[in-house]
Amino acid sequence: MIYEQDRTENLDACIKCSACTAMCPVAAVNPLFPGPKVLGPDAERFRLEGLQIGAALLNYCSKCRTCEITCPSGVKITEMITRAQENAKLSGSGKNLQSNIRDYLFGRAEYLGKLATILPGLTNTLLRTPLFRQVLEQALGISSEAPLPTYRKKFNPFGEGHKNRKQVVYFPGCFVTYNDPPTGHAITKVLEHNGYEVIVPPFHCCSTPLEGNGYVREAKETAKKNLALMNPYIRAGVPLITGCTSCGTALKEYAGLDVSASELQAYDLFEFLWALHEQSEFRTDFKEVQVSLGYHSSCHLKAQGIGTPSVRLLRLIPGVRVTDLDQGCCGLSGSYGFKKEKYDTAMQIGNPVFERVRHGVANDEFQSVITECGGCQVQIRHGSGTETFHPVWVLMQAYGLE
Amino acid sequence: MKDYQVVIVGGGATGVGILRDLSMRGISALLLEQGDLAHGTSSRFHGLLHSGGRYAVKDPQSAAECIDENLILKKIAPHCISDTGGWFVQTKDDSPGYVEEWIKSCAGAHIPIREVSISEACRKEPLMDKNVLRVFEVPDATVDGFRIVWANARSARHYNGEFRTYHQAERLVTDKGQVTGVAVRNLLNGHQFTVHCDIVVNAAGAWASQLAGSIGIPLDVICDKGTLLAFNQRLFHRVVNRLRPSGDGDIFVPHETITILGTTSQFVDSPEDNDPQQEEVRSLLEIGEQLLPGIMKNRIIRAFSGIRPLHREDHDVPGVKEEGRNVSRSFALIDHELQDGIKGLISIVGGKFTTYRLMAEKVSDRVAEKLGNTTPCHTAEEDLLPEIPEHVYKKAARLLPYAPVEKMLERLQEDAEDVLKEIEQTPHKGQMLCECEMVSMAEVEKAASDEDTHHLADIRRKTRLGMGTCQGAFCTYRALPLLWQKKEKYDSLDEELRNFLNQRWKGIRPVLWGQQLRETELTRAIYSGILQFTEN
Numbered sequence: 001m002i003y004e005q006d007r008t009e010n011l012d013a014c015i016k017c018s019a020c021t022a023m024c025p026v027a028a029v030n031p032l033f034p035g036p037k038v039l040g041p042d043a044e045r046f047r048l049e050g051l052q053i054g055a056a057l058l059n060y061c062s063k064c065r066t067c068e069i070t071c072p073s074g075v076k077i078t079e080m081i082t083r084a085q086e087n088a089k090l091s092g093s094g095k096n097l098q099s100n101i102r103d104y105l106f107g108r109a110e111y112l113g114k115l116a117t118i119l120p121g122l123t124n125t126l127l128r129t130p131l132f133r134q135v136l137e138q139a140l141g142i143s144s145e146a147p148l149p150t151y152r153k154k155f156n157p158f159g160e161g162h163k164n165r166k167q168v169v170y171f172p173g174c175f176v177t178y179n180d181p182p183t184g185h186a187i188t189k190v191l192e193h194n195g196y197e198v199i200v201p202p203f204h205c206c207s208t209p210l211e212g213n214g215y216v217r218e219a220k221e222t223a224k225k226n227l228a229l230m231n232p233y234i235r236a237g238v239p240l241i242t243g244c245t246s247c248g249t250a251l252k253e254y255a256g257l258d259v260s261a262s263e264l265q266a267y268d269l270f271e272f273l274w275a276l277h278e279q280s281e282f283r284t285d286f287k288e289v290q291v292s293l294g295y296h297s298s299c300h301l302k303a304q305g306i307g308t309p310s311v312r313l314l315r316l317i318p319g320v321r322v323t324d325l326d327q328g329c330c331g332l333s334g335s336y337g338f339k340k341e342k343y344d345t346a347m348q349i350g351n352p353v354f355e356r357v358r359h360g361v362a363n364d365e366f367q368s369v370i371t372e373c374g375g376c377q378v379q380i381r382h383g384s385g386t387e388t389f390h391p392v393w394v395l396m397q398a399y400g401l402e
Numbered sequence: 403m404k405d406y407q408v409v410i411v412g413g414g415a416t417g418v419g420i421l422r423d424l425s426m427r428g429i430s431a432l433l434l435e436q437g438d439l440a441h442g443t444s445s446r447f448h449g450l451l452h453s454g455g456r457y458a459v460k461d462p463q464s465a466a467e468c469i470d471e472n473l474i475l476k477k478i479a480p481h482c483i484s485d486t487g488g489w490f491v492q493t494k495d496d497s498p499g500y501v502e503e504w505i506k507s508c509a510g511a512h513i514p515i516r517e518v519s520i521s522e523a524c525r526k527e528p529l530m531d532k533n534v535l536r537v538f539e540v541p542d543a544t545v546d547g548f549r550i551v552w553a554n555a556r557s558a559r560h561y562n563g564e565f566r567t568y569h570q571a572e573r574l575v576t577d578k579g580q581v582t583g584v585a586v587r588n589l590l591n592g593h594q595f596t597v598h599c600d601i602v603v604n605a606a607g608a609w610a611s612q613l614a615g616s617i618g619i620p621l622d623v624i625c626d627k628g629t630l631l632a633f634n635q636r637l638f639h640r641v642v643n644r645l646r647p648s649g650d651g652d653i654f655v656p657h658e659t660i661t662i663l664g665t666t667s668q669f670v671d672s673p674e675d676n677d678p679q680q681e682e683v684r685s686l687l688e689i690g691e692q693l694l695p696g697i698m699k700n701r702i703i704r705a706f707s708g709i710r711p712l713h714r715e716d717h718d719v720p721g722v723k724e725e726g727r728n729v730s731r732s733f734a735l736i737d738h739e740l741q742d743g744i745k746g747l748i749s750i751v752g753g754k755f756t757t758y759r760l761m762a763e764k765v766s767d768r769v770a771e772k773l774g775n776t777t778p779c780h781t782a783e784e785d786l787l788p789e790i791p792e793h794v795y796k797k798a799a800r801l802l803p804y805a806p807v808e809k810m811l812e813r814l815q816e817d818a819e820d821v822l823k824e825i826e827q828t829p830h831k832g833q834m835l836c837e838c839e840m841v842s843m844a845e846v847e848k849a850a851s852d853e854d855t856h857h858l859a860d861i862r863r864k865t866r867l868g869m870g871t872c873q874g875a876f877c878t879y880r881a882l883p884l885l886w887q888k889k890e891k892y893d894s895l896d897e898e899l900r901n902f903l904n905q906r907w908k909g910i911r912p913v914l915w916g917q918q919l920r921e922t923e924l925t926r927a928i929y930s931g932i933l934q935f936t937e938n
Contacts, residue, residue, distance in 0.1 A: 004528040005696065012634050012701035015921045016838060016872040034804045042837050045659040045870070046806045048636040049484075054804035073920070 010080070013073040014041035020067035020077055025299075025329040026060055029348035033060045036067035039084070040077040047084060055088035059099070060342070062333035062349075063212045064299035065249070085214035099339070102140045106335035107213035110205035113151070113178030120151040127151075143343035147382035149374070155181035157188065157200035164197035168272075169233045171226075171251060173244035174205050175374030183374075183390045187243045187269055189401050190392055194276060194283050199238070201229040206247040208300075212334045220257065223250070227258045234263055243269040243392060245301040245372045246334065252304060268301070268372070269392065270310035277313065286398040288319040292366040293394070294357055295324050296380060298373035299333070310372060310391040317398040323366055327352040330371075332379035347383060354383035361386055370394065404598040406432045406564075408769055409584050411571040411613055412605035413437075414444035415547065415755055418554035418565070419762030419781070420603055420769075425563030426784070427770055427777040432597060433558075433565035434586060436609070438860045440551035443607050444755065445863060446676070446708025448630055448664040449547060449657035450641060451475060451483055452756040453540040455490055455515070456648050457732075458507035459500070464732040464754075465511035471757050472541060475550075479786040481812040482550040486656055488542025488641030489518065489527075492535045493692050496646040501536060504645060508540070515540055529637050531695050542641040544657050547755065548863045549813065553786045556815060567854055573616035574602060574747065581617070581738075581746035590856060601769055604749040608673030608711040614749060619742050623751050625673055626710040629682040630664035631690075631913065634701040634871050637661045642693055651689030658809075659839065659870060660703065663690045670709070678705035680912045701917045703873055704909030713752035733761050735768060787815060794818055801825050802832050805840045813865060814845065821848050835884075836877035838870025843884070846877075850884045856891060858902040873918075874906045875925040879933065896935070903929060 014037075021027050021035030034054070039061060043053040058081055067077040089100075105112060116123040126132045133144040142148075155177040157170070168191055176184035188198045203226050210219035230240060242248045248268045255261035267275070276282035295311050314320050330350040331337050337346030357380060360366050368387040369380050380388045396402050408424055410417050413435025424431040435441075454468030476483055492501050508515045518537040523530065555565055568589045575583040575596055583598040604613050604621075614621035636656045644652035655662045666682045683705050691697045713734045733753030738744045748768060753761045763779045770777065790811045798807035801822060811818045824844045825832040831844035849861045858881060861867050867881065868874035878899060885892045892898055903925075910922055929935040 005699065008529065008635065008637065009699060012917050014871065015917065015924055016876060017924060018876075032803075038804055038834070038837065041871075042834075042840065043804065045635050045838070046840065049656075049659060049806075050639075051806045051808070053806060057804050073917075 010076050011041055011044050014071075014075045015073055016041075017072065019070050019072060020075075023066050023070040025064060025066060025331070025349045026062055026345060030060065030345050033057065036061065036077045036081065040067070040080045041075060043084065044080055047087075052088060052091065058085045058088060059103075059214070060345070061085075062329075062331075062336040062342075062346070064329050064333050065303040066299055066329065069302050069305065082211055082214060083216055086216045089214050098139075098141045102142060102339065103213040105140070106338070107210045107215050107218070108205070109174040109178075109209040109335075113154075113174050116151040117154045117178050120153055123151045137340055141340040142338055143340045146338040146343055147378045148338060149175070149179040149378050151178055152181055154178060155184045157184065157198070164195060166195055167197045167199055167233075167238045169230060169238050169240045170198045170200050171203055171206065171240060171242040171244075171247055172200060173242060173247035173374075174209070175244055180374055180390075183243065183392060186390070186392045186396045186401075187241075190269075190273075190395050190399065191241065193399050193401060194273070194281070199233065201233075203229060206242075206244075206250040208246045208250045209334055211250075212336065223254050223257055227254055231259075234259055234265075237265070239265040239267055239272060241267050241269055241272050243372060243390060244374060245298045245304065246375070249300040249303045268304060268306060268309065270313055270372070271304075271306045274309040274313055277316070283399070284316055286317045287400055289317055289394060289397050290319040291394065291397075292321040293323070294360050294366040294369045295322050295391070296330065296353060296369055296371040296376055296388075297324065297326070298371055298376045299329050301372060310370070314370075314391055314394050317394065320394060320398075321366070322370075323360065325353060325356050325360070325369070327356045329353075330376045330379040330383070332375045334375055337379060346379070350379055350383050353380060357384035357386050404583075404600060406430045406597065406599045407773055408432075408601045408603060409434060409571075409597050409599045410603045410605055411584065412607055412609070413439040413551070413555075413565060413567060414442055414605065414607050415440070415551055415554070415758035416607070416750055416753065416761050416765075417603075417605035418551050418558065419758045420605055420750075420765050421563045421565060422554045422558040422561070423762045423766035423779060423781050424769060425558045425561035426780055427766065427775055429766075429770065429773060429775055431558075431563050432599070433555075433563070434569045434571045434584065434597075435565065435567045436570040436589065438567050438857070438863055439555055439565070439854075440548050440863060441859075442609075442673070443708045443710065444551055445547040446630075446706055447547065447628070447755055448653060448655040448662045449544045450488075450653065450655050450756070451543040451545040452754065453488060453542045454511050454513045455488070455504075455508060455540040455542065456643060456653075458511050458513060459504050460647065461732060462507060462511050464757075465507070465513060467732070467760055468754075468756050469511060469513045469541070471760050472543065474759065474782045475545065475756070476543060478782065478784065479545075479550055479553060481787050481790075482553055483543050483545050484656075484658075485543045486640045488540050488643060489523070490515075490538045490540060490643045490645040491523075491530070491693060492537075492645040493531065494533060494535060495692065496535075496644060500647065501645055505538075513540060527638050527640070527642065529694060530642065531693055534693075536645070538645065542643070544641065544655055545755065546658065550786070552864070553815075557786055567860075568856055571606070571613055574613065576617055576744070579744060581744060599746075601746050601748065601772060603765055603769065604747065605765070607751075608709040610711060610749055610751050614738075614747075617744070619738060619744060619747070621736070621749055621751070622713065624712040625670045625675065626712050627668045627670045627676060627707050628665040628710055629678045629686065629705055629707040630662050631683060631686055631702050632704050632706065632909075633661040633663065634703050634917075635660065637694060637700060644693065649689070651686040654690070654693065658866070667710075673709045673711075676707040676709055677908060678707045678912050682707075683912045702913040703871060703918055704906070705912045706909050711751055733757065735761075735764050737768060787812075790818070794822065797822050797826075802842065805834065805842065810840075810842070810845060814848070817848055821845050824848075835880050836865070836867040836870065838872050838877075839866040839868075841865045841867050841877075846881055847884050847887075850881070851888050857893070858885065858898045859905060862902075868902065868906060872921060873910055873925070874902060875921065875928060878902055878906075879928070899929075899935065
């Protein structure tokens with residue numbers, strides 16, 4: 001009942017201004033994509049009539065959520081589209097077997113990660129083998145050009161822990177766990193350096209990949225499993241931190257599942273550190289770091305509505321110069337840009353970012369790029385050929401923890 | 403010198419139904435309509451195709467007619483009907499005694515009912531009040547008034563029936579106690595002329611007494627104004643009726659993309675007196691709240707009113723009993739030869755949309771008899787519209803992958819292929835000019851150039867342009883260039899714009915709060931701010 005009423009009010013709130021479509025990165029490059037207004041609130045009125053509209057087109061939505069942050073009426077447009085996608089999937093329309101299998105796999109980043117990290121060396125070799133990539137493209141519709149990330153030995157959070165009165169729960173996310181464990185260790189060290197004991201329960205995937213591929217119900221189930229693991233800490237008032245902006249967006253939306261918004265203290269890493277800084281509890285015993293960086297703000301950071309705390313924080317470090325690239329979406333959107341039929345769209349979306357990076361590097365404006373999102377890192381490296389990493393590494397350098 | 407055997411006055415459902423029926427019998431007929439087809443009562447109702455459940459107790463004969471016609475129309479006009487099913491719901495305020503009487507009466511009228519468990523009901527209609535006592539399923543459905551009227555007109559044209567819109571029947575012409583024709587004024591160019599015929603059928607609905615009055619024949623039609631509310635979206639999946647004697651605000655009809663809550667009842671002086679009032683809106687909401695708790699949270703896009711043309715009970719009408727006609731109290735066929743001694747004039751008044759075909763059949767039977775035509779009625783067997791060919795459907799789905807193409811094809815009928823060809827050749831015409839109701843630029847362009855289209859509102863009735871969430875905020879100005887292409891047919895563009903916006907405003911004004919108020923402010927910003935369109 002509560003859900004139905006919310007759903008109804010959410011649709012009623014749309015005043016058809018089209019701001020969402022005007023800002024949609026996919027609609028900007030793909031003239032065949034009718035945009036979030038049409039696929040969301042416009043089509044929703046017809047879906048309620050029982051008409052399936054644009055089932056195949058729905059999957060062109062990259063779930064970047066730009067529409068939701070743009071909407072002056074607060075309409076949950078991406079959510080509407082995702083739900084429609086799931087219903088289309090359940091009713092068996094608009095998809096073929098190949099993309100079904102592929103989206104099933106991409107939705108389960110956690111299991112892919114587990115599988116790939118049994119023998120990460122072998123996985124990486126295979127993923128760099130053109131013939132194998134051709135097979136993946138033909139059999140599963142995974143673009144042979146896409147920048148599939150490298151797998152590494154699984155993130156092991158233990159062995160660093162100092163017991164402390166002040167505690168945080170760290171949610172590493174699949175990218176850190178299976179592709180970039182060193183960043184997970186860096187985040188842990190920075191938090192410990194600031195006097196926190198870092199607790200890492202055996203979390204599951206945050207559920208963003210499931211939602212992104214149209215598995216809403218499974219996403220909710222996964223979220224509930226994670227909540228069960230967090231529950232004792234939530235009750236004890238321990239903050240929940242993540243360095244991944246997609247995980248962050250998902251975690252913040254756990255509120256309302258089995259936990260209220262006021263109980264759940266979920267933070268982006270830099271949001272948390274900035275809050276510490278405002279309370280004068282953030283350590284600023286920085287060494288000078290002479291570096292110029294281009295900063296890319298991920299869509300899912302924007303979706304959290306917290307500004308760009310990492311830029312503010314890094315600018316406290318002597319010698320650090322940060323230029324906000326401000327060129328919108330990189331195009332990858334999780335697994336979206338890995339899909340054969342979407343690769344070109346993803347690259348076109350990201351082109352302004354790549355151009356800006358190349359220009360910045362060529363003019364000595366900056367040497368490398370920082371962004372919190374692992375997916376954006378992979379895509380910007382791929383599109384611009386420039387080194388791209390998580391901003392926590394600059395803090396590591398400044399603290400002399402490297 | 404007669405021009406036609408029959409002239410029909412009134413282009414509502416009944417009028418076009420008669421035109422089709424007569425034309426199918428090979429009787430030459432002309433229909434005159436003072437506005438656009440279906441501009442009156444036939445488009446100003448809740449869109450319910452009655453199962454008869456609402457009349458079962460009070461008027462068993464009407465109920466039986468409704469269920470018969472319901473089944474016929476579902477068969478011959480599936481493209482105009484959405485077979486939603488309907489529920490009759492007893493709340494704690496509704497008398498259990500009436501429920502038992504209703505169950506018996508439904509059985510008597512052969513209306514199939516099935517009791518639905520409360521848990522099933524709550525699951526299937528999550529927004530419905532959880533405290534309802536009993537729920538019964540009936541074969542109610544919803545029907546699109548515009549579409550069925552146009553389908554009849556097109557079918558009639560196929561059988562050489564003719565119709566002229568924006569042609570007002572100013573008065574009847576008589577000769578020696580017999581009606582011999584109609585004096586007509588073309589409202590578009592002011593031309594006046596007379597059409598001669600053997601028989602005039604007065605199907606002018608709320609305007610019927612004016613026509614009869616033109617030769618001094620008294621015809622007592624009461625104008626009963628009914629106001630309805632249009633919600634922004636489908637709140638229920640099926641028709642939801644209160645299980646109690648019919649009254650105001652006790653029926654929700656999911657119609658196309660919206661939900662309609664109706665209906666009030668108030669006698670008014672003139673058929674033009676159809677401005678919905680705030681008082682009526684308030685009373686509808688108060689009663690609606692009992693089935694839809696928190697009703698005020700749901701966005702209402704407009705209120706609208708229609709005029710039910712009610713006739714005095716027909717046992718007052720001389721000639722009816724003598725004839726022993728099978729006409730129920732709900733509608734009356736008046737042969738003025740029997741009633742007033744005037745030959746060549748038949749009036750049909752009262753009735754309901756669901757039984758329009760039956761009314762047309764009765765009138766046509768009488769007309770045929772007078773003309774000595776013995777061809778029987780076929781309107782209950784022959785499909786109103788041809789099937790949409792599979793290849794047309796596939797082409798539409800390919801060209802407009804995100805649009806509700808079935809609806810578009812049902813609206814366009816034989817024009818569908820032209821419109822699709824246009825979109826294929828000029829892909830940008832596949833963009834939605836009206837995004838709320840998903841009407842493409844090509845479709846609007848087609849409607850704008852149609853010979854029967856004379857105003858923007860006519861395009862609205864043909865396409866649903868401007869009938870959705872934004873109530874014309876965006877599509878009105880977008881449609882203007884398409885009118886400009888055919889400007890010789892239309893009033894000046896600012897006149898068209900003003901009239902269309904004022905028609906929208908008439909319905910929005912009594913429901914001006916919440917999200918619709920925000921929408922209206924946006925509309926005002928567009929037209930008053932950007933377009934500097936400030937007068938009225």
